Amino acid sequence: MSKSKYILAGLLFLPVLVLGALMLDYAFLGNYQEVRVVMAGYDPKDFFAGYYINMRPDWKKTDCGQFADNICPQERFSQNYRYYINIKESAPLTKAVNEGIIEMVFAYYPDKEPRTIDLLIDGVSYEEYAEFQAKQK
């Protein structure tokens, strides 16, 4: 195999390395503070509507006592968030968002963007909620 082909072979594995590094970066959360933010719904023009539930932080209902100086750092969070759900649960979850019983759990860092950990429906983790719904059917 010539030198140029070795270079090409290395470059073709570049996507594997880059995406593998991304996965590891997102998987290992490190030291963080767990915070809960109440979510409200909105309806964007989204090609993947139905497969995700789209939400935005509702800072009026969120307990800012979780953060330093009892001030919600709104600028540290994004204006919109989405969570992957089973499409069959799209309608009931959208209703739950509108009723204000949905919270998103974040890994909060002092020096980088908060990351999504979990979705709570009336205090229950989404995975438990999905299992319960599956058993009901």
Next chain:
Amino acid sequence: MQEVEKKTNTADSSQNYWFTVLLYFASFLIGLGIIAEIAANWQYIPKALKLSGALAAMALNAGVLIWTIERGKNVLKQVVACVYAFLIMGVIGLISQVFNLTGSINNACLLWALISWPLLWAAPRLLWLWLPLFLFGAHYMPPFLDEIMREVLGENSWSSMVVFGRSFDLWRCLVVLSVLLAYEAVALFGDKKNCSSIRKPLWLYSAILMLGLYSKSAAWAVAEWMGGRHFLQSMMVFNYSDFYVQRNIMFAVFILVAMGIWWLNRKKERVSFMPTFLVGAVAEYFVTCSLIFAGVLERYNRGLEMYMPGLFLFITFGYAYYHKFRSLLLLSAVLIIIWLFALFDEDLFDLLPCLAICALTAFAAYKKHSRRWFNVSVVAAVIRILIYYGSAADLRFLGMYLIGFGILIIVTILLLVKYNPVKEEVKDVKE
């Protein structure tokens, strides 16, 4: 002495070609069926398994691609590179899904473009397949590029006031159009008959990326510069929301620039930048079509938004036919077939007639010994099945049907090959 000479019958080698294409089609059906079964049980698969499986699939694909390059298997190389390209995009989407990331799709497309560029080096003939996807990804300038430009120019400098002020979009529009027209002028008055840029994928890729970045800006720049946005909205034909005005203005910009490029090249027998521009405009409207399918855009506007791409596609087809630009001719033919299918709702009762039309077209192409149109028919069937897959309610049964049908095709072909072997001719050679 008798010399046995194996002579492959021309008709039989051609028959192997049809079978090979159908085997690829069967492989696609089986692959899609497997994907459907995985998707149907997606929520039951652990996240770690999803991610590690995806990485393993990518590594395997890269290994196979390197093997095809090493062995000089060019056709297989194109197929594997195509699969790898879509696999990379799929894994980016998977990461976004598993970790519930909030980035927009254009950031994902830009990441895909940045890490998959080695594939252009390995399989440059895939450029026309990637064109719409690159345009879609680079269509909206990602926020971080905006930040970089602000950092470079400074927030409060005179240049930033000009660039980031109301006329920002206009400047970007003028820059990209000037570059395009300058290139056309240099090539036109140069000593070259053929436009070599079409045959230089990397150069073209960079140009398309730049084109995609500014296409939206061009539309708004023209509208705002003319002060005509509100005027146009008051006219009945443009009496839609801003979204539609934007799209129609952009369409008009594409038409005007394409006509300008055609005018520059009218006395020269060469292919210019125009095909790229036309395909870019078509890709823009297919984005709109996809939003209509997703129910994001109201269907009462379907007429204008759906028939204008068709008109543009037929213009592209005519242009390619006149200039004998085969690649663009085939691409536009495939896109016309997709557009025809897109006029129907995604329903099984429309899928089967569409597939029947593809089968009849393929059979007619086989009888006429036209490999080109046989390939177009098979590709059209593939795309129609993909469109149906995107709207299918129960993937579990769909997966079973696809796998079963794919296996049926393979078994049928193997039986036909077994009972129709290659003929041998024995030739006496006198010493």
